[in-house]
Amino acid sequence: MSLRIVVCVKYVPDATGDRRFADDNTTDRDSVDGLLSELDEYGVEQALKIAEASGDAEVTVLTVGPDDAKDALRKALSMGADKAVHVNDDDIHGTDVIGTSAILAKAIEKTGFDLVVCGMASTDGTMGVIPALLSERLGVPQVTLLSEVGVEGGTVKGRRDGDAATELLEASLPAVVSVTDQSGEARYPSFKGIMAAKKKPVESLDLDDLGIEADEVGLAGAWTAVDSATARPARTAGTIVKDEGEGGKQLAEFLASQKFI
Amino acid sequence: MLDHRLSPEHEELRRTVAAFAHDVVAPKIGEYYEHNEFPYEIVAEMGRMGLFGLPFPEEYGGMGGDYLALCVVLEELARVDSSVAITLEAAVSLGAMPIHRYGTEEQKRTWLPRLCSGEMLGAFGLTEPEGGSDAGATRTTARYDADTDEWVINGSKCFITNAGTEITGLVTVAALTLSSEENADGSPRREISTIIVPTGTPGFSASKKYSKVGWNASDTRELSFADCRVPAANLLGEAGRGYAQFLRILDEGRIAIAALATGLAQGCVDESLSYAAERRAFGRPIGANQSIQFKIADMEMRAHTSRLAWYHAASRLVAGERFKKEAAIAKLHSSEAAVTNAREATQIHGGYGFMNEYPVARFWRDSKILEIGEGTSEVQRMLIARELGMEPDRP
Numbered sequence: 001m002s003l004r005i006v007v008c009v010k011y012v013p014d015a016t017g018d019r020r021f022a023d024d025n026t027t028d029r030d031s032v033d034g035l036l037s038e039l040d041e042y043g044v045e046q047a048l049k050i051a052e053a054s055g056d057a058e059v060t061v062l063t064v065g066p067d068d069a070k071d072a073l074r075k076a077l078s079m080g081a082d083k084a085v086h087v088n089d090d091d092i093h094g095t096d097v098i099g100t101s102a103i104l105a106k107a108i109e110k111t112g113f114d115l116v117v118c119g120m121a122s123t124d125g126t127m128g129v130i131p132a133l134l135s136e137r138l139g140v141p142q143v144t145l146l147s148e149v150g151v152e153g154g155t156v157k158g159r160r161d162g163d164a165a166t167e168l169l170e171a172s173l174p175a176v177v178s179v180t181d182q183s184g185e186a187r188y189p190s191f192k193g194i195m196a197a198k199k200k201p202v203e204s205l206d207l208d209d210l211g212i213e214a215d216e217v218g219l220a221g222a223w224t225a226v227d228s229a230t231a232r233p234a235r236t237a238g239t240i241v242k243d244e245g246e247g248g249k250q251l252a253e254f255l256a257s258q259k260f261i
Numbered sequence: 262m263l264d265h266r267l268s269p270e271h272e273e274l275r276r277t278v279a280a281f282a283h284d285v286v287a288p289k290i291g292e293y294y295e296h297n298e299f300p301y302e303i304v305a306e307m308g309r310m311g312l313f314g315l316p317f318p319e320e321y322g323g324m325g326g327d328y329l330a331l332c333v334v335l336e337e338l339a340r341v342d343s344s345v346a347i348t349l350e351a352a353v354s355l356g357a358m359p360i361h362r363y364g365t366e367e368q369k370r371t372w373l374p375r376l377c378s379g380e381m382l383g384a385f386g387l388t389e390p391e392g393g394s395d396a397g398a399t400r401t402t403a404r405y406d407a408d409t410d411e412w413v414i415n416g417s418k419c420f421i422t423n424a425g426t427e428i429t430g431l432v433t434v435a436a437l438t439l440s441s442e443e444n445a446d447g448s449p450r451r452e453i454s455t456i457i458v459p460t461g462t463p464g465f466s467a468s469k470k471y472s473k474v475g476w477n478a479s480d481t482r483e484l485s486f487a488d489c490r491v492p493a494a495n496l497l498g499e500a501g502r503g504y505a506q507f508l509r510i511l512d513e514g515r516i517a518i519a520a521l522a523t524g525l526a527q528g529c530v531d532e533s534l535s536y537a538a539e540r541r542a543f544g545r546p547i548g549a550n551q552s553i554q555f556k557i558a559d560m561e562m563r564a565h566t567s568r569l570a571w572y573h574a575a576s577r578l579v580a581g582e583r584f585k586k587e588a589a590i591a592k593l594h595s596s597e598a599a600v601t602n603a604r605e606a607t608q609i610h611g612g613y614g615f616m617n618e619y620p621v622a623r624f625w626r627d628s629k630i631l632e633i634g635e636g637t638s639e640v641q642r643m644l645i646a647r648e649l650g651m652e653p654d655r656p
Contacts, residue, residue, distance in 0.1 A: 074273075078273065078277075187309070188277050188278075188280070188281050188306075188309075188310045189273070189277055189310075190310050190311035190324060191270070191274050191311055191315055191324040191325075191326045191330055192311055192319065192324045192325060192326075193311075194270050194273050194274055194277070195270055195324075195325065195326075198270065
């Protein structure tokens with residue numbers, strides 16, 4: 001039976017744009033163009049590599065997000081994924097990471113899976129806890145933050161590079177993995193891939209389809225809340241130290257005052 | 262209907278290539294350019310993206326796209342760098358297209374898959390030391406040797422793009438062949454045919470690279486043929502059809518060059534906008550000065566009208582309509598826009614614009630050839646006038 005790989009991807013505001021919060025302190029997804037999170041592109045790339053190596057695999061990309069999030073799915077399909085699942089429901093607005101993991105887990109179970117691949121974090125929320133939450137909810141092992149990953153038989157193997165040590169890890173399938181931005185550059189879609197993506201199936205699901213009640217998710221169901229948000233202050237001009245014999249000392253004093261030394 | 266917007270698929274291709282140009286080409290190309298080196302690594306990545314197979318059918322390893330897709334890509338590449346753009350333009354529009362359009366089934370099966378994947382580059386040998394605009398003045402000859410069933414080629418070609426890289430696989434050469442018919446006075450009649458010459462054929466050699474003003478990360482060579490023998494089966498299409506073949510190839514190629522020139526013109530706007538915002542003089546960004554704003558507004562206008570002109574020509578080409586005049590207008594307008602924009606962008610950059618490390622210096626050096634290659638501006642004006650029904654100026 002073919003290897004069923006589900007890649008979780010997120011449609012995020014372009015980090016090069018002017019990102020901000022909406023009035024209800026949720027991420028403003030309208031004022032800035034969105035795109036497939038760069039960190040999730042690494043997940044798609046590794047899933048496609050595993051699928052190519054296996055020769056008998058099906059890659060499904062899954063996202064939870066508003067209408068525009070289909071752009072992220074289309075990009076992943078253009079790169080070579082086989083099909084897509086889009087969970088979209090007005091009641092999802094404001095859902096926190098706990099709720100998101102519940103929605104993803106239900107959608108993954110419904111799709112069927114041997115391997116779930118995630119990026120290391122989203123580029124908007126940057127929490128990086130979805131893989132662990134999914135592992136718990138799906139009741140399968142997690143092997144996270146891998147810079148190298150592959151599947152051999154019924155086992156997923158990978159390498160995690162830490163500051164102090166490199167770990168070689170493996171887990172039996174089904175499992176959840178996450179890959180880092182060191183796992184290998186994501187491919188650019190070809191024109192053939194872009195054309196083919198138009199014909200690939202995109203399944204749309206809402207909360208009803210997943211058997212999730214509206215009050216379990218959304219702002220009301222969130223375990224965490226953003227009370228206030230303050231924009232980062234604009235950069236100041238900095239201090240110029242003129243060397244009149246005391247330059248070295250003044251530099252050291254400055255660094256010490258900022259607790260750099 | 263009047264619509265100059267790209268289809269969603271062409272738009273996605275444009276965005277993909279824009280990201281590639283920004284992330285992969287921009288950081289590395291200056292180094293290649295400075296050292297006159299061919300960017301094999303970048304070309305290989307372009308090959309993996311399928312850019313070399315864009316307008317060719319999937320059965321030959323192509324992407325199943327159209328000429329518009331190729332031009333969209335050329336504009337986005339040239340917005341960052343013209344050397345990689347001209348390498349792609351020459352490989353697809355001049356190298357592979359003649360084989361796709363005029364080749365036998367066997368020639369297509371032999372050459373197209375590798376040309377489409379970018380692992381092999383093809384070149385088109387037309388221009389000669391004594392004949393550029395006057396392509397009918399071809400002097401290179403191909404004599405048919407009935408004993409060995411071969412063509413024997415003698416002559417030389419100049420300014421041939423992609424002819425001497427490590428991955429060049431073939432050059433399609435325009436040469437004089439003997440017609441089966443005679444002239445009225447009984448003398449032998451000469452006609453032009455095109456013949457495929459694989460790299461490495463004895464008697465065929467490429468000179469060392471030219472030292473060029475611009476396009477320094479692209480490969481341009483002079484070629485010589487001394488009793489160079491290739492099988493008779495290497496004839497491309499019918500004997501004697503060479504002139505008609507390359508006129509068609511050049512007409513299309515003008516749209517590609519127009520797209521490339523538009524990219525350069527737009528790249529000048531991009532660079533000038535960011536420089537005008539960050540460069541300060543007399544206590545404020547230079548972009549606050551109306552003189553700079555007007556310059557950039559005019560530059561944007563030139564880039565925009567250039568794009569409309571090549572979109573129009575390309576839409577006629579893709580629709581199977583006559584596009585000769587529109588292609589000449591697009592090529593003429595956009596190449597002049599590119600030269601003007603490059604000059605203005607350099608002016609906005611001041612002294613830094615004269616330093617090779619700034620992209621606008623590359624744009625300035627790369628722009629002039631656009632008024633010369635694939636038909637000079639004078640040839641374009643001649644073509645437009647003829648399309649308007651005006652008589653050639655001949656004694």
